[in-house]
Amino acid sequence: MSDGRETVCVGGYSRTEGYVRLYPTKPWMDELSRWNVVSVPVERDESHDNRDESYKIAGSRREWDSLHEKVDKVGELDKSEQIELTHELAGDCRKRLNENQVSLGVVEPETLLDAYLRDLDDEDDSEDDTVQQTLQGGPKASVKGKNDYEKKLYLKYRCDDCDQKTPHDQSTIEWGVYRYWDKNDDFDGVIDALRLNDDSWKHYFFVGNLNNHRTSYVVISVLRFKKDEMTRNGIRVDDQSGLGQFD
């Protein structure tokens, strides 16, 4: 942020409010780990972000140093609950989200056509470098932002029940990608690490648009479950909905 605070933006889902984007948060707030259920006081800040799903942690500037005390972890989803919720939310398509001006959603890719890396320099203008999403990790998380990395991972896919003529082709800011690159020199290895080539896994993409470019959506998180684990939870995994093999 302009005043020097390092922040990340967190996307989540509330049973009562629907999708929620929460900012600013600190990169090392463990309470906000994936699949945690949290309770947090929020306020709107229309002057900075008027998307329906966006909220600030109340008093975040004034109480920045004690910000973590405002986030109360009240639960955690086990694997079955993770699968259930993801399956329940899935079914969005960027085109419909965009038309309805909804800034967050979950898509179920029917076919993954490609997963590829692009140099950061080659990035086209549809992406926006002002988005605050960077990394979320433990206390030792680096404060590197996504623009400090040489590459960016792109996912080209058709979603289930897709309304768009051309396939989706979105960059991903999944934090696991950047954690992987922190530990490995092999940029391409991240594709296997996310099991994108492995047909025994099913993937869902949590997508969201950019505040300064509302029609551009990126993949915020790559969610994945073992197909046999989904079957055990009573969710039929159609073979044809599996991601295709590619180089």
Ligand SMILES: [Zn+2]
């Ligand atoms: Zn679609």
